[in-house]
Amino acid sequence: MTSAKKIKESLIKQLKDKGANVEHFLGLVDDYVWYAKQEKKMQADIDKRGFTYTAISAAGKTYEKENPSVKDAVMFNKQKLAILKQLELTTENAESPDEDEL
Incomplete structure (x- = not known):
């Protein structure tokens, strides 16, 4: 599993390679990492x-309820x-890591 730190480093490197490592874009990288973490929690x-789970209504009856994490994961993605x-x-402008980094 790729860590949030490695994802952030990769995105920042790609921005630097493009000459676009300015505060606004670096802030977006932080946002990306936050959404990635939230998506992992939803997953x-x-x-x-599961996609649905058993819940109990106010009247005490059980029923299947859709797991809100499904919609949230899609939204975060x-x-x-x-x-x-x-x-x-x-993918067109992403560089592969150096073999030394593997």
Whole structure:
């Protein structure tokens, strides 16, 4: 699993390579990392409880409820993609790591 630190370092390196490592874009990198962490939390909740889970109504009856983490994970992922688009970071301009870094 890739750590948030490594993701942040990679995004910053790509910005530096483009000459775009300015405060505004570095702030967006921080936002990206935050959304990535939230998405991981939602994925862990989905792994734990599933896409639906059993809940108890106010009347005391059990029913299947949709896990809100599913929608949240999708939302966080969309925000991450929007940030990458704003930063113009795509697979086309990403460099592979040096073999020494592997």
